[in-house]
Amino acid sequence: MVTTTSFNTTKSEEIFTAAQKLMPGGVSSPVRAFKSVGGQPIVFDRVQGAYAWDVDGNKYIDYVGTWGPAICGHAHPEVIKALQEALVKGTSFGAPCVLENVLAEMVIEAVPSIDMVRFVNSGTEACMSVLRLMRAFTGREKVIKFEGCYHGHADMFLVKAGSGVATLGLPDSPGVPKSTTQATLTAPYNDLEAVKALFTENPDSIAGVILEPVVGNSGFVPPDAGFLEGLRELTQEYGALLVFDEVMTGFRIAYGGAQAKFGITPDLTTLGKVIGGGLPVGAYGGRADIMAMVAPAGPMYQAGTLSGNPLAMTAGIKTLELLKKPGAYEQLDRITKKLAGGMLKVAQEAGHDVVGGQISAMFGMFFSNSPVHNYDDAKKSDLQKFSRFHRGMLESGIYLAPSQFEAGFTSLAHTEKDIEQTLAAAKEVLSRI
Numbered sequence: 001m002v003t004t005t006s007f008n009t010t011k012s013e014e015i016f017t018a019a020q021k022l023m024p025g026g027v028s029s030p031v032r033a034f035k036s037v038g039g040q041p042i043v044f045d046r047v048q049g050a051y052a053w054d055v056d057g058n059k060y061i062d063y064v065g066t067w068g069p070a071i072c073g074h075a076h077p078e079v080i081k082a083l084q085e086a087l088v089k090g091t092s093f094g095a096p097c098v099l100e101n102v103l104a105e106m107v108i109e110a111v112p113s114i115d116m117v118r119f120v121n122s123g124t125e126a127c128m129s130v131l132r133l134m135r136a137f138t139g140r141e142k143v144i145k146f147e148g149c150y151h152g153h154a155d156m157f158l159v160k161a162g163s164g165v166a167t168l169g170l171p172d173s174p175g176v177p178k179s180t181t182q183a184t185l186t187a188p189y190n191d192l193e194a195v196k197a198l199f200t201e202n203p204d205s206i207a208g209v210i211l212e213p214v215v216g217n218s219g220f221v222p223p224d225a226g227f228l229e230g231l232r233e234l235t236q237e238y239g240a241l242l243v244f245d246e247v248m249t250g251f252r253i254a255y256g257g258a259q260a261k262f263g264i265t266p267d268l269t270t271l272g273k274v275i276g277g278g279l280p281v282g283a284y285g286g287r288a289d290i291m292a293m294v295a296p297a298g299p300m301y302q303a304g305t306l307s308g309n310p311l312a313m314t315a316g317i318k319t320l321e322l323l324k325k326p327g328a329y330e331q332l333d334r335i336t337k338k339l340a341g342g343m344l345k346v347a348q349e350a351g352h353d354v355v356g357g358q359i360s361a362m363f364g365m366f367f368s369n370s371p372v373h374n375y376d377d378a379k380k381s382d383l384q385k386f387s388r389f390h391r392g393m394l395e396s397g398i399y400l401a402p403s404q405f406e407a408g409f410t411s412l413a414h415t416e417k418d419i420e421q422t423l424a425a426a427k428e429v430l431s432r433i
């Protein structure tokens with residue numbers, strides 16, 4: 001275990017200092033800058049299996065897994081081998097390729113709601129496209145999302161968390177026109193009454209409801225009993241669409257996603273992360289009659305130069321093949337139960353108020369003395385203590401997501417020994433923060 005005194009991050013600091021002169025905040029995506037937890041981010045040099053090494057040679061057990069894609073472990077030898085074979089045939093065709101058929105068949109066979117699928121290059125692209133499709137299919141403009149759910153950075157999703165149910169969406173970022181977000185309505189997660197009120201007030205103008213079926217972007221927040229079923233009924237009652245954003249939960253909560261785990265079938269689904277196996281892939285899919293709207297089959301336009309490229313398809317195919325093997329999800333659930341349960345136990349034994357849990361290979365913990373059902377609850381947890389915990393674990397060789405408002409991810413590569421080492425580090429850190 002790395003002790004605090006021997007934790008040398010000189011090279012990380014040099015590289016990150018230089019990066020800040022080259023790229024806004026020194027990063028290609030904001031959360032990586034550690035703003036939420038403070039301190040210098042770690043510059044990775046390489047990853048393998050459950051581990052990451054930084055440029056100073058420190059080794060970490062990694063529970064971010066590049067934000068979800070590394071569910072089979074980083075740089076899985078079978079994925080790497082498949083990529084090497086694909087590489088020699090070229091990285092992108094810009095033309096139909098049989099590998100798109102292969103991955104599409106796997107996704108359609110796995111995900112209950114998906115009859116047809118369109119590949120794109122990120123979760124953001126998948127979510128912005130599915131929003132356009134919801135509106136195109138229903139001819140309605142308004143969409144309901146939930147405070148604390150993240151669906152990528154497309155303008156219409158960057159809405160200030162609405163206080164109360166009637167608030168029309170106000171932009172939550174400069175550069176987003178009011179006209180773009182005013183049709184985005186928000187409600188607190190797990191609050192069916194708030195959604196009912198929105199439908200009552202907008203009976204014929206809501207195209208649909210989009211949500212994370214298990215929230216990862218407020219920290220780990222599972223759906224309350226009856227919430228998903230209630231949304232399914234409400235959307236059917238009002239002729240609106242139900243859309244599961246499974247960019248994070250897809251092929252992580254279960255091989256068929258949260259919709260398979262909970263037995264609730266939405267009309268449309270977005271995917272990303274895992275289905276690209278670490279290369280840029282997103283996707284949206286759903287009922288055949290809805291997907292028939294998508295160009296060139298139908299009039300709704302969406303396109304992409306690198307969509308469905310053979311390299312990304314290859315990584316996705318191999319990753320899903322590995323996940324489809326018998327016992328994969330039982331292993332993920334077992335290892336993550338041990339981790340999440342153990343973390344809560346050592347925190348309670350150290351006298352901390354904590355709540356949290358796991359579903360399959362997704363977990364989270366809040367320093368809070370009351371349950372967390374939505375983003376407001378999450379914001380009331382002890383964020384300063386989380387920052388101290390994060391830093392202490394980092395210096396102990398455990399790489400957790402650098403924000404309380406993120407979920408943790410395990411992989412098929414995490415071993416019992418890794419979990420025991422993580423819990424030992426947590427016990428020591430929690431005794432002194």
Ligand code: KE4
Nearest residue numbers: 029067122123124150151152245247248272
């Ligand atoms: P990307 O555009 O980052 O591929 O996907 C956007 C997205 C859509 N939907 C959900 C449920 C998501 O979690 C995401 C992206 N997740 C974040 C982590 N919370 C990616 C990490 C980052 O932003 O750097």
